[in-house]
Amino acid sequence: MRGAGGGLRLTGWREPGPAMSEAYFPVGPGLGTEENFLSLDDILMSQEKLPGRAESTLPRLAVLMGQGAGSAESIPEVTEEGTRDTGTGHGTFIARFRRIMDSSQNAYNEDTSALVARLDELERALFQVGQKGLNDFQCWEKGQASQITASTLVQNYGKRKLTEVDG
Amino acid sequence: MAAERGLELVRELHRSAGGHLPPFRTEEMRQALEEMRALYERNQADVSEAKAGRTDLIFLIRFRHCCLLRNQRCLLAYLYDRLLRIRALRWEYGSVLPSTIQFHMSSEEMEWFNQYKKSLATYMRSVGGEEGLDLTQDIKPPKSLYIEVRCLRDHGEFEVDDGTTVLLKKNSQHFLPRWKCEQLIRQGVLEHVLS
Numbered sequence: 001m002r003g004a005g006g007g008l009r010l011t012g013w014r015e016p017g018p019a020m021s022e023a024y025f026p027v028g029p030g031l032g033t034e035e036n037f038l039s040l041d042d043i044l045m046s047q048e049k050l051p052g053r054a055e056s057t058l059p060r061l062a063v064l065m066g067q068g069a070g071s072a073e074s075i076p077e078v079t080e081e082g083t084r085d086t087g088t089g090h091g092t093f094i095a096r097f098r099r100i101m102d103s104s105q106n107a108y109n110e111d112t113s114a115l116v117a118r119l120d121e122l123e124r125a126l127f128q129v130g131q132k133g134l135n136d137f138q139c140w141e142k143g144q145a146s147q148i149t150a151s152t153l154v155q156n157y158g159k160r161k162l163t164e165v166d167g
Numbered sequence: 168m169a170a171e172r173g174l175e176l177v178r179e180l181h182r183s184a185g186g187h188l189p190p191f192r193t194e195e196m197r198q199a200l201e202e203m204r205a206l207y208e209r210n211q212a213d214v215s216e217a218k219a220g221r222t223d224l225i226f227l228i229r230f231r232h233c234c235l236l237r238n239q240r241c242l243l244a245y246l247y248d249r250l251l252r253i254r255a256l257r258w259e260y261g262s263v264l265p266s267t268i269q270f271h272m273s274s275e276e277m278e279w280f281n282q283y284k285k286s287l288a289t290y291m292r293s294v295g296g297e298e299g300l301d302l303t304q305d306i307k308p309p310k311s312l313y314i315e316v317r318c319l320r321d322h323g324e325f326e327v328d329d330g331t332t333v334l335l336k337k338n339s340q341h342f343l344p345r346w347k348c349e350q351l352i353r354q355g356v357l358e359h360v361l362s
């Protein structure tokens with residue numbers, strides 16, 4: 001993660017969030033400018049459109065794009081470069097990071113929707129990590145660390161049966 | 168063209184939170200592969216033309232090739248992520264999946280699940296001496312051999328080691344061997360009661 005100084009390192013896997021299955025480990029996003037080929041996050045992130053201009057005549061491209069000649073359609077980014085520019089600099093990042101850590105570690109059993117509403121994807125992931133740490137600690141403090149629990153995956157399937165309308 | 172169907176598949180999985188497995192999109196998969204086939208055939212034709220002198224087509228050939236690679240990436244990521252979810256089911260649900268989940272799997276995915284089960288079973292038998300070692304047990308550190316459990320829904324008769332049976336009726340409580348109950352607790356049939 002750029003601009004993070006020495007400490008933070010994201011692994012190739014994503015840590016399970018609060019409502020996530022404990023055994024499902026999706027391929028996480030790549031580090032820095034590298035993408036992980038099989039990462040769903042990286043695929044969607046690299047889908048960002050960039051404006052392009054044709055430098056010379058491109059025969060048959062209009063047909064390929066499904067448009068007439070002279071179209072100004074922007075070409076979706078299909079090459080490898082897909083880094084996200086934080087744009088706001090080192091200092092702001094540190095400040096936001098500290099606020100996220102603080103709020104995630106102190107909001108126990110609360111409705112956190114207001115707290116996460118203005119965070120982007122990466123920040124939400126950080127928030128979730130913080131929440132998980134807090135919940136695990138509270139669980140341990142209450143002596144529940146050795147309590148066998150129902151699988152969240154199983155519970156989610158149970159809930160969905162009632163609400164899902166399958167095609 | 169630019170892998171819209173492939174992307175839709177990726178988006179659907181990305182939206183499915185908590186490791187949930189949505190139904191296998193056979194039709195969308197078929198359409199995405201059809202799209203790839205069409206791109207490939209047009210490139211075959213244009214490559215012949217380019218070789219015969221139409222070098223102005225080279226950009227287009229490269230562009231179609233990028234689209235093909237993009238499609239390939241989307242489809243591979245879709246299939247792989249689904250396998251990760253199916254693998255999680257073995258650990259969290261057990262070796263027999265409910266039919267609602269099975270309906271969401273393609274026959275190849277079911278085959279993969281069966282092979283994975285076998286590999287896992289073989290591995291577990293090979294460690295831990297004569298009886299093997301059930302790695303899907305004791306996910307949380309055990310504190311005692313027997314645990315107090317409450318039944319969350321009717322589950323019928325349940326046989327304990329010494330041959331006696333227990334009737335798992337909703338709200339009944341029992342003191343049972345931990346290893347027998349673990350899977351039922353994970354499936355939401357029983358609840359582990361802490362004293």
